[in-house]
Amino acid sequence: MSSLLSLAIWIPILGALVVFSAGNDKKLARWAALAVAIAGFLVTLPLYFNFDVTQAGMQFVEQRPWIPRFNIEYFLGVDGISMLFILLNSFITIIVIIAAWEVIQDKVAQYMGAFLIMSGLMNGIFSSLDAVLFYVFFEASLIPMYIIIGIWGGPSRVYAAFKFFLYTLLGSLLMLIALIWLFLQSGGSFNLLEWHQLRIDLAPQILLFLAFLVAFAVKVPMWPVHTWLPDAHVEAPTGGSVVLAAIMLKLGAYGFLRFSLPIAPDASQYLAPMMITLSLIAVIYIGFVALVQADMKKLIAYSSISHMGFVTLGFFIFNPLGVEGALVQMISHGFISAAMFLCVGVMYDRMHSRQIADYGGVVNTMPKFAGFMVLFAMANAGLPATSGFVGEFMVILGAVKYNFWIGFLAATTLILGAAYTLWMVKRVIFGAVANSHVAELTDINSREFLFLALLAFCVLAMGLYPYPFTDVMHASVDNLLKHVAVSKL
Amino acid sequence: MLKNFVPPDLFPAMPEIFLVLMACVILLVDAFLGRTQRWITAALTMVALVGCALITYQTMDGQVVLTFSNMFVDDLLADLLKLMLYLSVIVALIYSRDYLVARQLDKGEYYVLVLFATVGMMVMISASHFLTIYLGLELLSLSLYALVAIDRDSPRATEAAMKYFVLGALASGLLLYGMSMVYGATGTLEIGGVAQALHLGVANKTVLVFGLVFIVSGIAFKLGAVPFHMWVPDVYQGAPTPITLLIASAPKLAAFAIAMRMLVYGLFELAEHWQTMLMILAVLSIALGNLAAIAQTNIKRMLAYSTISHMGFMLLALMSGVVGEDKHFALNAYSSAMYYIVAYVIMSLGAFGMILLLSRAGYEAEHLDDFKGLNQRSPWFAAVMLAIMFSMAGVPFFVGFFAKFSVLLAAIDAGHIAVAVFAVMFSLIGAFYYLRVVKLMYFDAPVDNAPIQASLDMRFLLSLNGAAVALLGIFPDTLISLCTFALMRSL
Numbered sequence: 001m002s003s004l005l006s007l008a009i010w011i012p013i014l015g016a017l018v019v020f021s022a023g024n025d026k027k028l029a030r031w032a033a034l035a036v037a038i039a040g041f042l043v044t045l046p047l048y049f050n051f052d053v054t055q056a057g058m059q060f061v062e063q064r065p066w067i068p069r070f071n072i073e074y075f076l077g078v079d080g081i082s083m084l085f086i087l088l089n090s091f092i093t094i095i096v097i098i099a100a101w102e103v104i105q106d107k108v109a110q111y112m113g114a115f116l117i118m119s120g121l122m123n124g125i126f127s128s129l130d131a132v133l134f135y136v137f138f139e140a141s142l143i144p145m146y147i148i149i150g151i152w153g154g155p156s157r158v159y160a161a162f163k164f165f166l167y168t169l170l171g172s173l174l175m176l177i178a179l180i181w182l183f184l185q186s187g188g189s190f191n192l193l194e195w196h197q198l199r200i201d202l203a204p205q206i207l208l209f210l211a212f213l214v215a216f217a218v219k220v221p222m223w224p225v226h227t228w229l230p231d232a233h234v235e236a237p238t239g240g241s242v243v244l245a246a247i248m249l250k251l252g253a254y255g256f257l258r259f260s261l262p263i264a265p266d267a268s269q270y271l272a273p274m275m276i277t278l279s280l281i282a283v284i285y286i287g288f289v290a291l292v293q294a295d296m297k298k299l300i301a302y303s304s305i306s307h308m309g310f311v312t313l314g315f316f317i318f319n320p321l322g323v324e325g326a327l328v329q330m331i332s333h334g335f336i337s338a339a340m341f342l343c344v345g346v347m348y349d350r351m352h353s354r355q356i357a358d359y360g361g362v363v364n365t366m367p368k369f370a371g372f373m374v375l376f377a378m379a380n381a382g383l384p385a386t387s388g389f390v391g392e393f394m395v396i397l398g399a400v401k402y403n404f405w406i407g408f409l410a411a412t413t414l415i416l417g418a419a420y421t422l423w424m425v426k427r428v429i430f431g432a433v434a435n436s437h438v439a440e441l442t443d444i445n446s447r448e449f450l451f452l453a454l455l456a457f458c459v460l461a462m463g464l465y466p467y468p469f470t471d472v473m474h475a476s477v478d479n480l481l482k483h484v485a486v487s488k489l
Numbered sequence: 490m491l492k493n494f495v496p497p498d499l500f501p502a503m504p505e506i507f508l509v510l511m512a513c514v515i516l517l518v519d520a521f522l523g524r525t526q527r528w529i530t531a532a533l534t535m536v537a538l539v540g541c542a543l544i545t546y547q548t549m550d551g552q553v554v555l556t557f558s559n560m561f562v563d564d565l566l567a568d569l570l571k572l573m574l575y576l577s578v579i580v581a582l583i584y585s586r587d588y589l590v591a592r593q594l595d596k597g598e599y600y601v602l603v604l605f606a607t608v609g610m611m612v613m614i615s616a617s618h619f620l621t622i623y624l625g626l627e628l629l630s631l632s633l634y635a636l637v638a639i640d641r642d643s644p645r646a647t648e649a650a651m652k653y654f655v656l657g658a659l660a661s662g663l664l665l666y667g668m669s670m671v672y673g674a675t676g677t678l679e680i681g682g683v684a685q686a687l688h689l690g691v692a693n694k695t696v697l698v699f700g701l702v703f704i705v706s707g708i709a710f711k712l713g714a715v716p717f718h719m720w721v722p723d724v725y726q727g728a729p730t731p732i733t734l735l736i737a738s739a740p741k742l743a744a745f746a747i748a749m750r751m752l753v754y755g756l757f758e759l760a761e762h763w764q765t766m767l768m769i770l771a772v773l774s775i776a777l778g779n780l781a782a783i784a785q786t787n788i789k790r791m792l793a794y795s796t797i798s799h800m801g802f803m804l805l806a807l808m809s810g811v812v813g814e815d816k817h818f819a820l821n822a823y824s825s826a827m828y829y830i831v832a833y834v835i836m837s838l839g840a841f842g843m844i845l846l847l848s849r850a851g852y853e854a855e856h857l858d859d860f861k862g863l864n865q866r867s868p869w870f871a872a873v874m875l876a877i878m879f880s881m882a883g884v885p886f887f888v889g890f891f892a893k894f895s896v897l898l899a900a901i902d903a904g905h906i907a908v909a910v911f912a913v914m915f916s917l918i919g920a921f922y923y924l925r926v927v928k929l930m931y932f933d934a935p936v937d938n939a940p941i942q943a944s945l946d947m948r949f950l951l952s953l954n955g956a957a958v959a960l961l962g963i964f965p966d967t968l969i970s971l972c973t974f975a976l977m978r979s980l
Contacts, residue, residue, distance in 0.1 A: 067966045136885035150932040158932055169920055173913040180901045
């Protein structure tokens with residue numbers, strides 16, 4: 001029972017090796033990848049159903065020595081904060097593989113394998129409780145993404161791939177120094193749970209916080225280190241964008257909860273005004289930037305940055321509503337951004353353009369698709385009854401409790417988000433048929449219907465009844481906030 | 490006089506003696522062989538090296554044994570480094586075979602010179618006397634000078650050999666001068682004796698530090714650390730690739746060994762002095778190596794600069810052994826350095842092996858562009874090169890990551906946080922040129938569509954090399970612990 005997490009990590013990675021060996025047999029590669037992805041998802045289900053919601057600590061723990069020389073352990077476990085991301089990740093992997101079914105014709109086995117490896121590595125990140133193990137997964141996940149953007153990406157894929165890799169590596173290298181420093185401070189342990197109890201002075205705490213901030217802020221991404229994301233998103237193939245937006249961005253935010261807040265609580269409190277300011281800039285300024293984009297993928301990329309600003313805002317107002325709202329927002333954004341990128345992908349496959357100006361009146365030729373696209377757009381704008389609303393509403397409530405004006409500024413996202421998303425939908429979906437290419441569009445096939453419907457179900461279910469999601473978080477979030485409230489000086 | 494003569498205990502030097510004898514036998518046998526029978530020479534060379542490995546392995550007992558009037562030492566450090574040395578020479582020979590045969594360079598001299606170079610390195614590794622070190626070093630260097638020039642019709646190789654020879658001779662001179670200072674100050678050249686004299690405080694420290702500067706310069710030259718790196722890019726580029734492969738791998742082990750013997754075993758009391766010097770060398774090497782590598786279009790030259798930066802990283806660990814008077818960091822630091830050098834040798838063998846794989850009769854795959862589209866030509870070997878490149882860049886799960894990790898750990902433990910931050914920032918810059926190789930292999934279309942021709946043993950070994958880079962990254966503990974254990978028993 002307790003090797004579930006290992007299975008969630010290694011089934012996709014070892015499965016990828018099998019998929020690679022399919023070589024040029026495209027059909028075999030696709031079916032093998034799908035089988036591996038589904039198996040990977042199935043083993044994560046017991047994580048949810050056997051999860052003890054009353055317990056704040058780590059569950060499904062696996063702990064054995066890995067590198068005894070440096071006291072590094074293969075130490076896995078999940079709590080209410082991380083568990084849902086493993087499910088989300090394994091679920092999105094299936095979607096990505098279905099979405100690539102006919103679209104990817106070049107080096108199919110490598111494409112599928114790269115996504116499976118990445119899926120396993122991400123599960124590793126979310127379940128590692130040993131700092132080096134975390135770091136190893138964290139950095140290794142750059143390799144498949146670099147390859148994915150570089151091989152199957154758009155015209156300036158090389159530039160985007162390098163920018164993505166070097167930007168994120170910059171952050172993680174500074175974190176490595178911080179991890180080693182903590183190892184020496186703690187008397188020779190890389191155990192995260194022990195680090196949470198470590199007493200550190202304010203000055204080193206601030207330095208630690210900043211080192212982690214560089215690593216995680218790049219990943220989230222927060223303003224002003226967000227510039228790699230639009231490039232990466234625009235150039236990445238649809239599947240790459242989906243995984244980037246739905247999972248990879250969450251790693252940064254997750255890092256704040258696992259490292260920054262509990263290890264450096266005093267620095268977190270001390271630097272909270274800065275973090276809140278950066279988050280609000282992301283929410284408002286990037287919201288305006290999104291408004292003027294002419295490329296749909298870029299627009300959604302900026303929208304992601306803006307939404308992630310909400311997440312970091314929720315963390316640094318230090319109340320349960322804020323943190324839980326942020327977590328709900330992360331999950332919900334995982335579904336919605338994935339769906340939005342897939343929608344753009346569906347149109348791109350037909351028209352080979354992502355420019356808003358090339359579209360118009362898509363609803364006339366693709367009615368089923370238009371229905372989905374409008375639904376996801378509404379969710380992205382935070383319409384009640386969709387998952388987008390729940391998280392944003394909770395964070396705004398929390399922010400108002402913390403300080404009215406912060407809440408007020410955060411709430412502008414409801415207007416901005418509606419503005420840029422709905423304006424795009426209006427220009428792309430509605431109106432008269434813009435040109436002959438749009439007139440020739442064919443509606444989505446059953447495969448496309450399948451993955452959009454799956455995501456639509458998740459978005460609506462989470463919007464109507466978020467309890468199953470928030471229920472598992474309560475205990476862990478409360479525990480974390482209690483922990484952060486106690487000074488470690 | 491003869492009555493008091495006690496014959497030295499030859500037992501600890503068995504591998505060296507065996508290899509010298511074998512080299513002589515091979516030299517003789519080869520004289521009677523024609524070109525088509527050259528495989529016999531190659532096979533005998535393998536037998537010699539494998540025999541050496543067996544002898545070393547069988548006699549490995551973890552004891553520190555001195556012989557030849559304390560000029561020669563056999564300890565666990567020496568045994569482990571020697572085993573690694575045989576392995577890397579064997580691998581280098583197998584990788585080189587096709588290339589040399591295709592260019593008719595597989596002369597008997599090649600094998601004999603490689604064996605003598607190996608003996609030289611073994612002597613360096615087992616030296617416990619400054620003169621033994623010098624002896625081994627010269628044997629290695631002279632063999633290498635000749636090897637670089639083995640393709641005597643190539644003007645570039647001849648130029649490289651000249652450069653290597655002149656600069657190498659200068660470095661040997663510096664080293665010898667430094668040794669004479671040590672002798673002047675302590676009255677002995679025995680490494681144990683020097684340490685003893687320093688410990689008792691009877692030596693003149695000013696003279697010693699003066700000599701130390703020359704010794705460190707000599708070591709820096711052999712490692713190729715900035716500012717003694719000038720020969721590295723030219724020799725790496727100019728020498729035939731199999732020779733570059735040889736120079737870039739095993740001699741680094743020997744250079745590490747003499748650095749350990751002279752600085753740590755001999756001049757440990759002067760640590761605060763040589764650590765500062767090493768720090769300057771390390772910082773400069775990491776900076777210049779990584780920056781200059783970006784500008785290269787020739788992959789051998791690029792790997793030369795990459796080697797320089799790797800040596801800088803290794804020095805980073807070597808300079809972290811002593812803080813003030815506190816010596817308990819020593820084991821950590823030196824074992825990290827050893828681990829780094831071993832990891833480097835494994836990666837370097839693989840990288841140059843890949844160049845040899847892509848080269849064929851009449852065609853040198855020297856340019857970065859030769860790696861274009863390798864993923865389409867051979868996905869498997871593209872993956873091997875990918876592993877090696879990411880490993881060199883220090884990305885997990887590859888052996889290079891843990892090598893960098895343990896070095897950084899040692900450096901930060903010794904309080905060099907600023908240097909560590911500097912080093913990681915430059916390895917970020919370094920990541921660019923490793924990524925570029927991956928980009929060429931995976932993102933670009935091939936310019937050269939010729940199928941890859943290589944013998945089965947080379948393919949197998951290169952695959953194994955790639956797998957080792959990955960597996961030692963996933964299960965790094967054995968190698969790290971082995972290095973630590975060796976030093977624990979020998980320090």
